[in-house]
Amino acid sequence: MTAPIIGFIGAGNMATSLIGGMLQQNIKPAQIIASDRTAEQCERLVKQFGIGTSLDNAVLANECDVLVLAVKPQVMQAVCRDLPRERKTGQLIVSIAAGISCASLEQWLGEGTAIVRCMPNTPSLRRQGVSGLFANASVTEAQKEQAENILNAVGISLWLDQEELIDAVTAVSGSGPAYFFYMMEAMTAAGEKLGLPRDTAERLTLFTALGAADMAVHSDVDAAELRRRVCSPGGTTEQAINSFASDDLPAIVERAMRAAAARGAEMTKELA
Numbered sequence: 118m119t120a121p122i123i124g125f126i127g128a129g130n131m132a133t134s135l136i137g138g139m140l141q142q143n144i145k146p147a148q149i150i151a152s153d154r155t156a157e158q159c160e161r162l163v164k165q166f167g168i169g170t171s172l173d174n175a176v177l178a179n180e181c182d183v184l185v186l187a188v189k190p191q192v193m194q195a196v197c198r199d200l201p202r203e204r205k206t207g208q209l210i211v212s213i214a215a216g217i218s219c220a221s222l223e224q225w226l227g228e229g230t231a232i233v234r235c236m237p238n239t240p241s242l243r244r245q246g247v248s249g250l251f252a253n254a255s256v257t258e259a260q261k262e263q264a265e266n267i268l269n270a271v272g273i274s275l276w277l278d279q280e281e282l283i284d285a286v287t288a289v290s291g292s293g294p295a296y297f298f299y300m301m302e303a304m305t306a307a308g309e310k311l312g313l314p315r316d317t318a319e320r321l322t323l324f325t326a327l328g329a330a331d332m333a334v335h336s337d338v339d340a341a342e343l344r345r346r347v348c349s350p351g352g353t354t355e356q357a358i359n360s361f362a363s364d365d366l367p368a369i370v371e372r373a374m375r376a377a378a379a380r381g382a383e384m385t386k387e388l389a
């Protein structure tokens with residue numbers, strides 16, 4: 118079987134992360150093409166990745182077996198409506214846009230279009246991504262495998278059986294890297310205020326985050342137990358955790374994530 122051609126419409130942050138991660142796996146530059154609005158953006162991709170590019174989304178749509186829609190949700194309708202209804206036979210559409218339903222995509226791209234809606238995240242660039250995937254009724258088992266192969270090349274993927282849960286995935290892992298980056302910013306700034314040189318505070322923070330995540334992923338006990346193991350009774354960590362708890366960190370996090378998920382649901386209605 119010949120390797121599928123994978124096309125990206127919109128070559129911004131997320132497409133760059135996915136393409137970069139895929140090329141570090143067994144996917145060859147000749148298998149990937151991308152289109153974007155400006156020649157500069159296309160030139161950047163050629164230089165950075167050596168992949169083929171086009172300024173014409175319709176040309177791209179006719180050439181690829183898997184078409185990844187990676188534009189902002191607000192321009193998705195116009196981009197889809199401009200694509201030819203007759204595209205390459207057996208083509209799978211993979212949309213990574215937050216807040217755009219399979220029903221809307223099908224309406225804009227043609228009834229019966231095979232669509233996998235997925236929510237990846239930017240650590241895909243380092244092949245440490247995690248994605249939630251949902252397939253509409255037109256997607257075959259072979260196409261599910263195609264989508265999985267792309268997302269698994271840049272991390273891990275998990276299938277969902279209800280499309281609405283994509284908003285929860287967005288709130289947890291799609292937007293999630295930003296929450297951890299925010300925490301890193303806050304810890305670095307606080308470390309500096311405690312007297313550390315900025316770059317020392319930053320390196321201590323980043324390697325602590327990396328070490329903690331790696332430990333949690335490979336541990337046979339949960340995060341709560343790992344946290345307890347750092348807290349010596351009457352020691353230092355306990356004071357910090359007590360301070361977080363008295364500010365009700367879990368409620369702060371839940372409120373933020375509910376806001377992210379609600380925005381996803383709101384966008385689905387707004388952009389339908």
Ligand SMILES: NC(=O)C1=CN([C@@H]2O[C@H](COP(=O)(O)OP(=O)(O)OC[C@H]3O[C@@H](n4cnc5c(N)ncnc54)[C@H](OP(=O)(O)O)[C@@H]3O)[C@@H](O)[C@H]2O)C=CC1
Pocket residue numbers: 126127128129130131132152153154155158174187188189190192196213214215236237238239291292
């Ligand atoms: N960033 C993230 O962490 C994540 C993003 N997503 C989803 O990924 C999608 C893309 O987000 P992100 O990569 O951050 O956004 P970007 O703005 O970085 O990328 C979108 C790209 O699409 C280009 N574009 C705009 N209009 C067209 C068009 N008509 N034809 C071709 N290309 C076009 C933009 O060009 P220009 O800038 O010139 O307009 C830009 O280069 C969104 O739908 C988002 O919901 C999903 C998971 C995580």
Ligand SMILES: O=C(O)[C@@H]1CCC=N1
Pocket residue numbers: 215287291292
């Ligand atoms: O902020 C956003 O809307 C996108 C979706 C998840 C991450 N970035």
